[in-house]
Amino acid sequence: MRDEIIVNNITERANYEELNPAKWVDEYADYLYNFALKRLNDEALAQDLVQDTFLSALEKSNLFRAESSIRSWLTAILKNKIVDTYRKRANALSGEMRIGSVEDEPEFFDPDLNNWKKKHWPAPFGVEDEDALHNKEFMNVLRKCLFKLPSLWMSVFKLKHLDEEETGFICEKLRITSANYWVIIHRAKVNLRSCLQKNWM
The missing domain is CATH 1.10.1740.10 (RNA polymerase sigma factor, region 2, helix turn helix motif)
Incomplete structure (x- = not known):
């Protein structure tokens, strides 16, 4: 011993x-x-x-x-x-946990085209160029838009797209259902797109 x-x-x-x-x-x-x-x-x-x-x-x-x-x-x-x-x-912010259905929102996608509806078509952001300063400015706008999201949405979005975590891990760690996860991801993307088009274009 x-x-x-x-x-x-x-x-x-x-x-x-x-x-x-x-x-x-x-x-x-x-x-x-x-x-x-x-x-x-x-x-x-x-x-x-x-x-x-x-x-x-x-x-x-x-x-x-x-x-x-x-x-x-x-x-x-x-x-x-x-x-x-x-x-x-x-x-x-437990109110954020009570997420409704995506059906409550306008339809953004055309199932026949498997793409955005024309009136909701995203405008090009112009970040495909290699101008580092241009891209840095875009990233600053994106960061500001991210932090305008509700806290839970931002957390889900960052874990998914910044840390590339699996859905199951995110749901377990943030204690949300799979259905709520997909609604949050959808709404976060729609809100980010709208914010970027207003502030970057």
Whole structure:
């Protein structure tokens, strides 16, 4: 029994030394902060979550198995904290959870053409060019439009299209039904399109 404790202590110390937490801030803080800020658009909250991530990683350093890079491991911890934030925001605005049917809205698609109806046809956004400044301006408008969405919609949209998460994962983490998920995605896309056409065109 005593030998097992000694072996475990040596293993934990080796893991801790391999992780080298003293260098985390210098090596990973900027990356993690930008990762969080892109998803939350809140500088103070992004900073808080990065600090929480470092603390959680220190507490769980014995669980690190070197099966991924340290940056990937820290990012996974941060991502879980961001999803928790999404869930808290969605629960705080529980009215957003009561989503009606898409049938309550005007039909945007023509099933015969399998495309938008002519009167709802999206205008070209003109971001196909290689002008980095032009595309940066577009991304700023897109970001502003995203943050005009209700909190739950934005959370669902970002998890789906920014983090490329599966539908089941999103529904489980945000505690929504599959039917609500599809309605939210539909409404978020329609609202984003409308916002982009007003503010970018």
